[in-house]
Amino acid sequence: MELFASPMACSLASHIAVIEAGLPVKVRFIDNKKTDDGGDYYKISANGYVPALRLDDGLVLNEGPSVLQYLADRKPEAGLAPAWGTRERYELIDALNYLSTEVHKRVFYNIFAATVPAEAREAAKAQLAPTLDAIAKRLGGRQTLVGETFTVADAYLVTLLNWSVFLKADLANWPTLQAYHQRHLKRPSVAQAMGVEMAERKRRAA
Numbered sequence: 486m487e488l489f490a491s492p493m494a495c496s497l498a499s500h501i502a503v504i505e506a507g508l509p510v511k512v513r514f515i516d517n518k519k520t521d522d523g524g525d526y527y528k529i530s531a532n533g534y535v536p537a538l539r540l541d542d543g544l545v546l547n548e549g550p551s552v553l554q555y556l557a558d559r560k561p562e563a564g565l566a567p568a569w570g571t572r573e574r575y576e577l578i579d580a581l582n583y584l585s586t587e588v589h590k591r592v593f594y595n596i597f598a599a600t601v602p603a604e605a606r607e608a609a610k611a612q613l614a615p616t617l618d619a620i621a622k623r624l625g626g627r628q629t630l631v632g633e634t635f636t637v638a639d640a641y642l643v644t645l646l647n648w649s650v651f652l653k654a655d656l657a658n659w660p661t662l663q664a665y666h667q668r669h670l671k672r673p674s675v676a677q678a679m680g681v682e683m684a685e686r687k688r689r690a691a
């Protein structure tokens with residue numbers, strides 16, 4: 486399997502999941518819609534976005550929630566997703582879809598994407614604090630977003646909280662989110678994936 490990713494983009498969540506699950510997945514960074522061997526990334530992802538997980542049979546999954554759940558289901562013993570059919574599995578799907586649509590696309594995408602008109606960007610920036618309020622409410626007093634242990638929803642939320650910090654949102658205003666973020670930054674899989682991705686960013690900036 487191959488995971489196509491961009492350093493510190495939303496694909497970081499899938500990179501964390503790969504490490505957590507200990508799966509034989511090659512992580513390949515794309516740059517300017519080119520793969521690491523100079524290939525046209527649009528031939529892999531029709532939309533040109535990451536993450537994309539190419540399975541050994543050639544099927545490409547290109548949406549964060551499906552990539553994350555596929556990886557989790559390849560290694561059930563890693564506990565990255567509750568079993569299918571359980572109440573908790575639907576909580577996980579709910580959390581992933583919420584993060585992907587309401588948080589990632591509706592807020593962060595509109596802040597970061599160069600093609601978004603200034604007015605829409607300002608509107609999205611104004612949504613950041615209320616969105617962090619909503620996430621803090623969803624997390625409540627728990628240590629993880631779904632159930633009692635780390636799941637792929639946490640891998641996704643850490644990624645989004647990284648962006649909040651990058652945008653200078655002071656997480657001290659959301660103490661439970663700040664504590665959650667700091668705790669998860671120390672998780673070995675998160676530290677490892679972020680170390681690799683930050684090094685790739687540095688290499689590109691040099």
Ligand SMILES: N[C@@H](CCC(=O)N[C@@H](CS)C(=O)NCC(=O)O)C(=O)O
Pocket residue numbers: 491494495496532533534535536547548549550585594
């Ligand atoms: N619907 C996709 C969206 C993924 C997405 O927006 N990826 C961003 C990086 S965080 C990307 O590749 N953007 C580049 C582009 O859209 O050209 C998902 O939920 O995974």
